[in-house]
Amino acid sequence: MGKSAQSGVTNGDPEEWQLVRLVVDFANAPPPSKAAEAVEAEERFKGHPFVEAKRFHGLAGTLDRAGSRFIGSDPHSVAAAVENKLEYLTEYWTDIRWALAGLAREAPSVRSAARQRLVARLRQALGCEEDGELIEGRVNISFRPGRGLRLGFIPLLQTAEQAYFYGLALLMDSGRDLARGFTQCHAPMKKPGEGECGRFFWRDMRRQRYCSPACTRLAARAANVCRQQRFRRRRG
Numbered sequence: 001m002g003k004s005a006q007s008g009v010t011n012g013d014p015e016e017w018q019l020v021r022l023v024v025d026f027a028n029a030p031p032p033s034k035a036a037e038a039v040e041a042e043e044r045f046k047g048h049p050f051v052e053a054k055r056f057h058g059l060a061g062t063l064d065r066a067g068s069r070f071i072g073s074d075p076h077s078v079a080a081a082v083e084n085k086l087e088y089l090t091e092y093w094t095d096i097r098w099a100l101a102g103l104a105r106e107a108p109s110v111r112s113a114a115r116q117r118l119v120a121r122l123r124q125a126l127g128c129e130e131d132g133e134l135i136e137g138r139v140n141i142s143f144r145p146g147r148g149l150r151l152g153f154i155p156l157l158q159t160a161e162q163a164y165f166y167g168l169a170l171l172m173d174s175g176r177d178l179a180r181g182f183t184q185c186h187a188p189m190k191k192p193g194e195g196e197c198g199r200f201f202w203r204d205m206r207r208q209r210y211c212s213p214a215c216t217r218l219a220a221r222a223a224n225v226c227r228q229q230r231f232r233r234r235r236g
């Protein structure tokens with residue numbers, strides 16, 4: 001993704017891209033509304049190199065694979081935990097979509113304002129407030145010909161909140177270049193009155209405006225209808 005960056009700006013390691021994509025995929029789907037979806041929303045990070053699977057506090061320990069039955073403990077308390085989780089995940093979903101929508105706007109001042117408004121939320125989620133809970137990490141020193149010596153920090157994320165907001169922070173980071181071409185699809189939905197697609201994606205080289213060929217067709221159709229209406233009004 002993207003060409004080599006200007007000096008001082010890196011365009012991200014594959015692991016960083018992978019985490020950012022997990023976050024954007026979450027934002028592009030409807031918010032989780034069932035236990036199984038809550039489990040999936042947390043478990044999607046397992047296997048990612050930034051997540052410490054053994055110590056990751058997820059829901060899966062209390063639910064069976066399908067997320068429908070409770071293992072061991074009192075069903076009522078687990079049901080309350082699921083309810084609570086769904087509430088949190090919906091809150092993350094709302095916060096993340098709001099941040100992404102700001103970042104996807106064309107105007108640099110809007111992008112900058114979105115970044116500025118997010119600082120406190122990121123500090124809170126990632127424990128960098130003064131009394132915040134610390135997150136653990138590992139220092140990594142690598143050398144690749146052409147890229148030279150790089151000093152990095154590899155976080156060891158232990159909750160879904162940390163994973164979602166670390167991924168979001170990577171995308172919002174002005175020192176990285178992961179948000180280049182990041183945008184939102186404003187194609188109308190198939191049925192009139194149902195709003196717009198709203199999917200987030202990275203534009204390719206052709207300055208693509210919509211997220212898919214289907215959305216491009218829908219937008220072209222809507223523009224056509226508009227043109228015809230204008231034409232009729234002018235003649236009528």
Ligand SMILES: [Zn+2]
Binds near residue numbers: 185210211
């Ligand atoms: Zn679309």
